[in-house]
Amino acid sequence: MKNAEQIFQAIANEVGVSPRTVKRTLAQPRKDTRPTYVERAKRIRSLAEAHGYRPNAAARAVRMGRFGQVAMLTRHDVSFQQFNLNKGVCTELAAHDLHMILAEIRPGDLAKPETSPRLLRELCVDGLIVHFAQKISPATLEAVSYSGVPLVWTNLDQATDSVCTDDAQGVRLATETLLEIGHRRIGLLAGPHAKEEFAHYSVRDRREGYLQAMQQAGLSPNIKEFKDDSGYAEGLSRAIDLLDSEPHITAWICDSDVGGGAILMAALAKGLKVPRDLSVIMFHNLSPNGSMGLPISAMALPMQKVGAEAARMLLRKIANPQEPQPCCKVPFSAPPVIRTIGPPRQNK
Amino acid sequence: MKNAEQIFQAIANEVGVSPRTVKRTLAQPRKDTRPTYVERAKRIRSLAEAHGYRPNAAARAVRMGRFGQVAMLTRHDVSFQQFNLNKGVCTELAAHDLHMILAEIRPGDLAKPETSPRLLRELCVDGLIVHFAQKISPATLEAVSYSGVPLVWTNLDQATDSVCTDDAQGVRLATETLLEIGHRRIGLLAGPHAKEEFAHYSVRDRREGYLQAMQQAGLSPNIKEFKDDSGYAEGLSRAIDLLDSEPHITAWICDSDVGGGAILMAALAKGLKVPRDLSVIMFHNLSPNGSMGLPISAMALPMQKVGAEAARMLLRKIANPQEPQPCCKVPFSAPPVIRTIGPPRQNK
DNA sequence: TTGTAGGCGTTATCAC
DNA sequence: GTGATAACGCCTACAA
Numbered sequence: 001m002k003n004a005e006q007i008f009q010a011i012a013n014e015v016g017v018s019p020r021t022v023k024r025t026l027a028q029p030r031k032d033t034r035p036t037y038v039e040r041a042k043r044i045r046s047l048a049e050a051h052g053y054r055p056n057a058a059a060r061a062v063r064m065g066r067f068g069q070v071a072m073l074t075r076h077d078v079s080f081q082q083f084n085l086n087k088g089v090c091t092e093l094a095a096h097d098l099h100m101i102l103a104e105i106r107p108g109d110l111a112k113p114e115t116s117p118r119l120l121r122e123l124c125v126d127g128l129i130v131h132f133a134q135k136i137s138p139a140t141l142e143a144v145s146y147s148g149v150p151l152v153w154t155n156l157d158q159a160t161d162s163v164c165t166d167d168a169q170g171v172r173l174a175t176e177t178l179l180e181i182g183h184r185r186i187g188l189l190a191g192p193h194a195k196e197e198f199a200h201y202s203v204r205d206r207r208e209g210y211l212q213a214m215q216q217a218g219l220s221p222n223i224k225e226f227k228d229d230s231g232y233a234e235g236l237s238r239a240i241d242l243l244d245s246e247p248h249i250t251a252w253i254c255d256s257d258v259g260g261g262a263i264l265m266a267a268l269a270k271g272l273k274v275p276r277d278l279s280v281i282m283f284h285n286l287s288p289n290g291s292m293g294l295p296i297s298a299m300a301l302p303m304q305k306v307g308a309e310a311a312r313m314l315l316r317k318i319a320n321p322q323e324p325q326p327c328c329k330v331p332f333s334a335p336p337v338i339r340t341i342g343p344p345r346q347n348k
Numbered sequence: 349m350k351n352a353e354q355i356f357q358a359i360a361n362e363v364g365v366s367p368r369t370v371k372r373t374l375a376q377p378r379k380d381t382r383p384t385y386v387e388r389a390k391r392i393r394s395l396a397e398a399h400g401y402r403p404n405a406a407a408r409a410v411r412m413g414r415f416g417q418v419a420m421l422t423r424h425d426v427s428f429q430q431f432n433l434n435k436g437v438c439t440e441l442a443a444h445d446l447h448m449i450l451a452e453i454r455p456g457d458l459a460k461p462e463t464s465p466r467l468l469r470e471l472c473v474d475g476l477i478v479h480f481a482q483k484i485s486p487a488t489l490e491a492v493s494y495s496g497v498p499l500v501w502t503n504l505d506q507a508t509d510s511v512c513t514d515d516a517q518g519v520r521l522a523t524e525t526l527l528e529i530g531h532r533r534i535g536l537l538a539g540p541h542a543k544e545e546f547a548h549y550s551v552r553d554r555r556e557g558y559l560q561a562m563q564q565a566g567l568s569p570n571i572k573e574f575k576d577d578s579g580y581a582e583g584l585s586r587a588i589d590l591l592d593s594e595p596h597i598t599a600w601i602c603d604s605d606v607g608g609g610a611i612l613m614a615a616l617a618k619g620l621k622v623p624r625d626l627s628v629i630m631f632h633n634l635s636p637n638g639s640m641g642l643p644i645s646a647m648a649l650p651m652q653k654v655g656a657e658a659a660r661m662l663l664r665k666i667a668n669p670q671e672p673q674p675c676c677k678v679p680f681s682a683p684p685v686i687r688t689i690g691p692p693r694q695n696k
Numbered sequence: 697t698t699g700t701a702g703g704c705g706t707t708a709t710c711a712c
Numbered sequence: 713g714t715g716a717t718a719a720c721g722c723c724t725a726c727a728a
Contacts, residue, residue, distance in 0.1 A: 404720085
């Protein structure tokens, strides 16, 4: 492998200019439009390619103090919703010619310098997007801030420097969609109401948004809790009990795909046709198309949009590190009618 | 922000040594164990931290000719299976203190330098993992090789420098699992048999592995094709027809989750209990637990292992760029019995 | 053990 | 527009 100086020298000899001119020609976008200059630039470029010259991004980073890359830090056990988040961040950064480093870590590893990721200990990124999908512990906060670069949180309901989904709007939209097609008795299958301090904001926001929407429509709310960690068989039997105990409900809004799946299977087991006899809509991490080819009407978490917004916010913070950015809440899109939601039965 | 030299000078003044000694102390892991040295090193380290000193990875990259990072290049429309691939690559690289850049691109964008990712045009990574999950066109090959760094392919059945799943082994394992619990009439719901040149190796390998396993057991094979792109309703009705036309089959091995889902729902619609009346096992991109809380017996694609193996292979190639690495085929694990597979009905 | 000098590939700056 | 030079932070080699 020839080094850069040798390559420049060789090209300079062939073209008949100094090595510095060769370098400058390669670095600068063509401004001069005179034919002789353009012709020479073309020749230099093709020669450089022939010699296998590639600009060294690290050298530029040293000189400029900018690395041209950003890291996204996530928990190792984070769910598939991150897939679309990655996509959003990656695409938005690529539009600005920035690279995305993806780092998955165990939160406990942040404490010790030996196990914390190198990108927190060394200067190598221009900014950081942190996706922990949980309340942040003080130790985590300190470890992550240690890097000293601009930082944006995702999936966290903070006043500043964070991007998250607008779950209150999402559940209002779901409720309104059901109201519009004629439902009046709409139930919410809520996520577990954990202790306030540990609960994820989305569980709380979805409850509140539902209550608001129902109150605004002058209807009485009906909230049932569903724990989604007790296995299929138990979940299914509890869902069947639920449908039995609340026969007047014509539509269920489900906080998770697990609860939604249980309701769907329970309906199937009870001989109810979906959506003819019962409408079901669920907040879902994956795609609006569900999985295994099953059709579902889902409030798809707009994670790709969250990622794109986080990247944009980070770019603003890099340009202006001191200024706090107001929290960005990304709205949900309306769910597809037809699949598992439809008008209520008239005779109910 | 103070620059590095100023920080070293400041620390040197406080401790009473030269700036170079400060730098060396920070760079070298402690070898000297004499109390005075250890004490001083400690002091220097804490002072460095107080001054906000961070090693600059780019400067080291320039000096050493190594960037300490590797890129993973994927199609923008690649499926969720990539999620676990990322995890494998990321974790394995982190064990060697390397970072992973994730880049999603449209294959068409590779042709033009304006739209091709910067990491192919500039020197900024030590190696490349390319996950296209398709036959590679010559243009793509050329664009990707342009970067000139060591390269490993994933999900591609090449003789060298690639890591993929061992689908023949996977389908043999699935078949043997079913044979062991008593099945004799085992069907394969195969992926569409596209033209040889465009077919993904996995479709072909799964057919062949199934044929081998059945032949070895002295049983006659039964292969049906299933197109998974025609929507739920049509897929379901075709699956019902299939079950009607092949009532003697006690277990279906499905090439995809879509076909598997259709069979499961068809069984439900026909009043068959799974796995009591019919066993169903599917090759699945996601997790072995399926989604929406539904229990399925899946041949889970070992993508995390593929990622880890690809990272390891790339490390070998970086250490030894010229030497071709033999293709690594990652085996599948045995599927969970109970969920949607079990012994056949005795009276069948 | 400690200090000095030089070079890596960039880009910015200044003289011409 | 062209050419030389300095500086970025790091590491290695060598001298003291």
